[in-house]
Amino acid sequence: MIPLRDYQEELLNGVYNSMSKGNKNIMVQSPAGSGKSVTMSEVARRATDKGNRVLFIVHRRELVSQIKGTFIANDVDMELCHIGMVQTVANRIKNGKEPTPAIILVDEAHHSLAKTYTNIFESFPKAYVYGFTATPWRMSNKGFTEVFEELILGKSVQWLIDNKRLAPFKYYSKNLMNDNKLKHQSTGDFSNDSITLALEPRIYGDVIENYRKFANNKKTIIYTHNVESSKTVAEKFNEKGYKALQVDGKTHKQQRELAMEMFREGKVNILVNAELYGEGVDVPDCECVILLRPTESLTLFIQQTMRAMRYQPNKQAVIIDHVGNYARHGLPNTEHDWYEHFKGSDKKSKSNNTIPIKECPECFGVVESAYTICPYCGCEFPKEEPQELSIDETAELEEVTEEMITLNFKTPEECNNMKELSELGKSLGYKPGWAYIQGKRLGLIKK
Structure with missing residues (x-):
């Protein structure tokens, strides 16, 4: 059995209190790296101990075995628990092969308004639905109240850092906040046009030079904006004597698994990727992430930056942001009004002229712009011309702090x-x- 931490127990108490008020569909927010899999395994263990059947839905095939391992370690009765990818579960329901669950658990529940998910929920109208996510946020700002009745909030990122549950971090980027392109309105705030100009898609600084300066030899995941650039970046690191591997959405599954295994074992120090290693990948000893792709998605930003913040004693995460994403989203420990995002509004998210990410019209999955077919539901995207990023290798990167951002915004x-x-x-x-x-x-x- 895996003992729950105090804050995980607190989350479960929040769920049970919500149930006592008559709520059946409940969303739970807890930061990336806070152990949502363990918390969900405890829900499943308690349910299966009472003879109740549990269905656990994940959105990526690779996560099934990772989650199964956690559930087995926590003594969940796997005879009464089915963990499956959303498409597989949907097909099993269609063929009458999915037993009726008492509880449906949803991993990365910000995907759960997708038709595939809602069809599953509607197939089992008496089941309780508990959706877990670090980011109850949608690009459309429409919120989640169509499916969920209440949001249970977890501890903040800063609380988890202060209590040694997440690693502290240092964040380096180009100081866009004082960029001379930013013009002021009479109110003292930056004008929207000038923010757009300052945040035009661009890579600031020499990637290898800044890695050497801020994170030399640290185990690092690099996020690039397309497959071609991921190959180029990996090649440059290898030329300079670093051990780097490149992977992307089209890399064969076995190759991807081998790359991750070599990374975990320390045989390679740098994984350069496009379209991968956002949600759900658990590599506790990853110490650094490098951002080489702008994103308008708060979910993507948090998932990527916090990949390096899994807790280990004496670890300090390093985040090197070559594209100024902090100017769009703040820092990993910036507070967000999740209740507001959960409820939704009529306003659309601000566009900052970044490299576009796509929200699938069928399943609402947020994916990298390089995808031609949605990896979650198979929907085909219309053809787009890939955008190239201009590179300013002379730009100086410096440490970015919360105070800087707060003052400037x-x-x-x-x-x-x-x-x-x-x-x-x-x-x-x-x-x-x-x-x-x-x-x-x-x-x-x-x-």
């Missing part, structure tokens, strides 16, 4: 006093009179 309306207004004015390059005018407008100066 702040508007006068968010300042609580004249001191904060004055600091904001200085950071934006305004004369002292600007803070006085804003203070008067906001009523911070007494008449």
Whole structure:
């Protein structure tokens, strides 16, 4: 049996409290790396101990054996528990081969509004549905209330770092916040047009030079924006004497598994990939991630950056962001209003002219732009011309902190006093009179 940590027990208590209020479909948010598989295995263990049948849905074939291992280690009665990929489960239901579950568990539940998932839920109307995700967020901003009645919130990323459940991190990038392309509106905030200009798809800095500078010889996963660039990057690392392997969505399954095995065993230090190693891949001793692809997806950003933050004693994760993704999404420990995202709104997510990722119209899966067929449901995407990124190898990368981002994203309306207004004015390059005018407008100066 695997003992639950205090915060995992807290999540389960939240689920049971929600059930006591009459809720049947419940979404649970807990950060990447917080042990959602273990928490879900405990739900399954308690259910199967009482003779209840459990169905666990995952969206990638590779995750089935990983999850099975956790469930078996936690003494789940596997005679009463079926773990299957969403497509496989859908086919079994169609053929009358899926026994009726009392509980349906959903991994990476931000996919769960997809038709394939909702069809499964509708096939078993009496079952409880518990969906687990690090990011209850959809590109369309439509929320999840069509399927789930309540959201149970887990601990924050910062709490997990402070309590030695996730590794602390250092984050390096180009300081786009003070980029001279950013023009200010009269309110002191950046104008949308200038943000778009500053965040045009571009790779900042020399990839190998910055790896050597900030993370030399650390076990590293590199995310690139297409297959061609992943091959080029791997080649460059190997030329410089590093052991790097390249994999992508079209790499044969056995080759991909071998690459991951060699990475886990330390036979190669660097895995360069396109379209892979986002959700669900567990490599606790990965110490560094390098971002070479801009993304508008908060889910993708969090999954990728936190791949290096699995806890190990004395480990400090290093995130090297060559594309300024932090300017779109903050840092891995930036707080998000998950309740707001869960409820949804009519507004569409802001587009920052980044390399497009796709949201599949059939299953809502968020995938890399290089895919021609959705890996989740098989839907064919219309043909697109691949976008190339311009490269500025001379750009200097520096450490990015939460304070930098907070200050630069702040508007006068968010300042609580004249001191904060004055600091904001200085950071934006305004004369002292600007803070006085804003203070008067906001009523911070007494008449």
